Amino acid sequence: MQNAIPKVGIVSLGCAKALVDSERILTRLRSEGYDISGSYDGADVVIVNTCGFLDSARAESFEAIGEAMAENGRVIVTGCLNDEAAIRKIYPDVLSVTGAHQYEKVVNAVHDAVPPVADPMMSLVPPEGLHLTPGHYAYLKISEGCNHRCTFCIIPGIRGDLASRPAADVLDEAEKLAMAGVKEVLVISQDTGAYGLDLGYEASKWHGREIRTRLTELADALGDLGIWVRLHYVYPYPHVDEVIPLMAQGKVLPYLDIPFQHASPQVLKAMRRPADHEKLLERIRKWREICPDLTIRSTFIVGFPGETEDDFEFLLDWLEQAQLDRVGCFKYENVEGAAANHLADHVDEDVKEDRYNRLMELARQISDERGKAKVGKTIEVLIDEVDEEGAFGRSWADSPEVDGCVFLSDTGLEPGDLVLAEIEHAEDFDLWGHVVGRPEPRKRRA
Secondary structure, three states, rough: OOOOOOEEEEOOOOOOHHHHHHHHHHHHHHOOOOEOOOOOOOOOOEEEEOOOOHHHHHHHHHHHHHHHHHHHHOOEEEEEEOOOHHHHHHOOOOOOOOOOOOOOHHHHHHHHOOOOOOHHHHOOOOOOOOOOOOEEEEEEEEEEEOOOOOOOOOOOHHHHHOOEEOOHHHHHHHHHHHHOOOOOEEOOEEOOOOOOOOHOOOEEOOOOOOEEEEEHHHHHHHHHOOOOOEOOOOOOHHHHHHHHHHOOOOOOOOEEHHHHHHHHHHHHHHHOOOOOOHHHHHHHHHHHOOOOOOEEEEEEEEOOOOHHHHHHHHHHHHHHOOOOEEEEEEOOOOOOOOHHHHOOOOOOOHHHHHHHHHHHHHHHHHHHHHHOOOOOOOEEEEEEEEEOOOOOOOOOOOOOOOOOOOOEEEOOOOOOEEEEEEEEEOOEEEEEEEEOOOOOOOOOOO
C-alpha cells in the first residue's frame, strides 16, 4: 500500500561524484513532496545508483539491484552501469534504466512509479539541498566528464567530455552550504585541474566580483567563505602550481589529491598518461618549499598490462623519493569498453596481489614516518564522531573515508566541532592526541 506521502529509498554506489548525483536526485524529489525512506520496506520505490567503472563494481551493482528487487520489488536503476540489456536479462522487472547524471529521466521514472502529492510544500528542502554526508562536510562537484582518454578508463564514454559549471553557480552552492553549518567542502570532478577549459575560463559575477571559471580563481574565492576547502582529483597541469600559495596562506587546505596512477614512463605511455617523473618530483619538492605542511594523496594502478618487475620497482623507487603522505592502490582489472583490455602481456593475478601488498606496505611506512613527525605538535581537527570513550576526526591531511583519523581521548565534543589537538602518538595512517583548545574562527570575506 502506498504511503500517504510517497517515500523513495536510494542505494548509492561508487565514488563521491556518484554520491553527489544521488543528492541532486533526492533534492529534486524532496522539493516535489517525496519523503526519503531509510529502509526497503518503508519505500514505495527504490533507486539504485550504480557504478560500472570496474568489473568488480559492475558485479556489486548487479548484486545491489538484486537485493533491492528482493526486498522491495519496485526498482529504478541509474548511474554508470548503463547497460539496460544486461540489467534486464537478469532483472526484467526493473521499472527503468538510465545512465549517469540523467536526473530528469530518473525523476520522471519516480513520477511514473509513484506520483507526487498535490502539495509539494508538505516536504520542504533546505536552501543547501539534501546531502547524504554528515552535516559538517559536503562534496562540491564543479564539473562533469573528462577530455582525457586513458586506456584503462571508460568515464568519458559514460559521462562525456568536460562540462564545467560557471564559477558563480559553484560559489552560490558553496555559500549555501557554509551558511547551513557545513565546515568543510570537498571539491570534486573527474578532472578538477581542467575546470573551466571548456568554457574558455569565462568569468561570472558573484557578489559583485568577476570570478573566472578556473581552478585558481575558484579556490581563492572558496577560501573567502571561512570553511575548510579540500581539492580532489587534480590532474597535475602546470597551472596547479598557482594553488600552492593559496594553501600556504591558509585559504585552502594544504591537501592535494593527484591521481598519478604510475611512475614508469613505459606504463604511463601505455595508459596514455603524462610521463615526466623527474619533473613531477621537482614540482613536489618546490610545492613543499612553498607550503611545508602540504599533504599529497595519490592513487596507483599495479599489474597494468605490460607492467614488468622493473616497471614496478621504478614505481616503488619513485614513491620513496616523492614521500607521498597518503596512497591508495588498485589492482588492474579489465573494464568492458576500455582500450587497455586489448593490450598485450596481461599480468597474473598472484603477481598483482604481490605488487599491491608491497606498494601498500611502502605507503604505510612512509605515512607512519610522516605521522611521527607530528608528535608533539598542535593541529586543527574537525570532529566526525563522538562516543563514550572519546572522539575521532580529521586533520588537514585526512579526507573522509579514504585517509587516516585523529583519535582524541576527550568527551563533551560534537560532530562538526573544530578543535586544537596536541598529538601524542602516531602509527601507520592515524594519530592520537588530546584537545588543548579551540582555533580562532576563520573569517568569512565573501
